Amino acid sequence: MENHSLSGRTALITGSTSGIGLGMAQALAQAGANIVLNGLGDLQEINTLTAEMAEQYGVDVIYDGANMLDPAEITNMVTTAEAKFGCVDILVNNAGIQYVSAIDEFPEDKWQAIININLVSNFHTIKAALPAMKAQNWGRIINLASAHGLVASPYKSAYVAAKHGVVGLTKTVALEIAEQQITCNAICPGYVRTPLVEGQVADQMKAHNMSREQVINDIFLVAQPSKKFVEVEELGQVAVFLCSPAAKSINGISLPVEGGWTAK
Numbered sequence: 001m002e003n004h005s006l007s008g009r010t011a012l013i014t015g016s017t018s019g020i021g022l023g024m025a026q027a028l029a030q031a032g033a034n035i036v037l038n039g040l041g042d043l044q045e046i047n048t049l050t051a052e053m054a055e056q057y058g059v060d061v062i063y064d065g066a067n068m069l070d071p072a073e074i075t076n077m078v079t080t081a082e083a084k085f086g087c088v089d090i091l092v093n094n095a096g097i098q099y100v101s102a103i104d105e106f107p108e109d110k111w112q113a114i115i116n117i118n119l120v121s122n123f124h125t126i127k128a129a130l131p132a133m134k135a136q137n138w139g140r141i142i143n144l145a146s147a148h149g150l151v152a153s154p155y156k157s158a159y160v161a162a163k164h165g166v167v168g169l170t171k172t173v174a175l176e177i178a179e180q181q182i183t184c185n186a187i188c189p190g191y192v193r194t195p196l197v198e199g200q201v202a203d204q205m206k207a208h209n210m211s212r213e214q215v216i217n218d219i220f221l222v223a224q225p226s227k228k229f230v231e232v233e234e235l236g237q238v239a240v241f242l243c244s245p246a247a248k249s250i251n252g253i254s255l256p257v258e259g260g261w262t263a264k
């Protein structure tokens with residue numbers, strides 16, 4: 001039977017034109033939520049995606065191209081969504097980028113962009129969306145951290161620092177809203193097959209002169225005991241669960257979805 005438990009709710013998912021964010025938007029739409037899509041990409045393709053999603057799930061879907069590097073655009077996006085839907089009931093902070101380099105060669109602009117998109121944007125979206133959640137005494141905030149929010153890997157200093165920051169931000173917000181029917185949790189995926197990871201696979205193939213299969217098995221899935229990528233659909237269902245009544249007392253956690261990586 002179809003689950004329309006989020007009917008009448010509105011979910012804003014940053015970075016939802018691709019990968020995990022798109023998968024989460026689809027899962028939340030399937031559960032009945034109206035959707036605010038956000039992210040970079042070809043506007044015509046995004047318009048098609050928006051129309052298709054609305055048609056497929058019978059919900060309202062709008063797109064806002066706010067750049068997660070720009071606090072004013074972020075605030076505007078939340079204000080626009082509230083003007084249309086009343087409240088951003090569900091906020092998913094998902095937009096993220098990656099750059100891999102030894103720290104002594106790490107380009108400063110890449111460091112800053114990763115910190116700003118992966119961490120600082122979460123501060124701005126939460127700050128903008130929380131007052132309306134508080135006013136209605138209901139809300140769900142889901143931050144996409146990473147297994148790299150819990151443990152480190154070499155050459156990912158900016159990403160690991162940003163994702164550990166997301167875990168800390170999640171705990172702090174959770175404590176601040178704990179007495180209301182609002183929760184703030186982080187999801188910590190291991191490697192998920194998305195364009196972000198495909199880009200890294202291609203880089204590693206070049207850097208090590210290895211085949212695609214070798215890179216996937218010997219570099220990426222080495223850390224992941226399941227030896228399998230996490231699928232986008234699994235994360236969508238985790239997000240729907242965190243929005244459900246069963247998860248109302250789950251607050252401030254950083255939930256690993258990584259085939260056992262951080263159990264080691």
Ligand code: NAD
Nearest residue numbers: 015017018019020039040067068095096146191192194196
């Ligand atoms: P992706 O590259 O497929 O998607 C990233 C999304 O963020 C895209 O929609 C892109 O347009 C958007 N984005 C990037 N810069 C932006 C900006 N300045 N303003 C607005 N939007 C912007 O990546 P993904 O793999 O789906 O990753 C999504 C999130 O999940 C990220 O936070 C990532 O760190 C995290 N994550 C991914 C994996 C993985 O293995 N793929 C693992 C753990 C955590």
